[in-house]
Amino acid sequence: MDLEIELRLLTETAQGREDAFAKLYERTNRRLYAVALNLLRQPDRAEEAVQEAYVRIWYNAGEYHQERGSVLTWMSSIVRYRCLDMLRSRKLREDKQDEFEGDESLPETEQTNLLDDLVLKEDAPQLGACMQTLDEGEQHAIHLAYFRGLTHSEITEQLGSPLGSVKSWIRRGLQRLKRCLES
Known part of the structure; x- marks a missing residue:
């Protein structure tokens, strides 16, 4: 039942319905935040990753394909990719500074x-x-x-x-x- 509701909300989000997007956010934000926090280990960075992921979800809701997995799986992958981008970006900055080797x-x-x-x-x-x-x-x-x-x-x-x-x-x-x- 949850899967059907999330699918309906994402479909309506793809049609530009802000109320559906708000409901989708309410239903999924804690789980997506947990994914981000697990990867980034810092609450503020996890919040930033989730916020950026929801912007992508809003703009790319029409690209979701049900045969590739559940709505939550699709949304989680967007969060995960954003977190990985943040980790890589931070690692590149750290490598350039070359001061703190291996601390993270x-x-x-x-x-x-x-x-x-x-x-x-x-x-x-x-x-x-x-x-x-x-x-x-x-x-x-x-x-x-x-x-x-x-x-x-x-x-x-x-x-x-x-x-x-x-x-x-x-x-x-x-x-x-x-x-x-x-x-």
């Missing part, structure tokens, strides 16, 4: 459930089952790339594995996830 890095590999970061409850069961079919290297690499926002090089450092292996794990893992989710 994540702790070494944490013993956490790879799906703890999922906020999208309607997608979690199927994605969780599909993630469990992956090899351990694929699981870790995908988790670090998509749920923690690390680059291939950062994943290489975190896992202590060669860059080619990390890229292969991500590519193969995503292919296997796609096949699993489509079945």
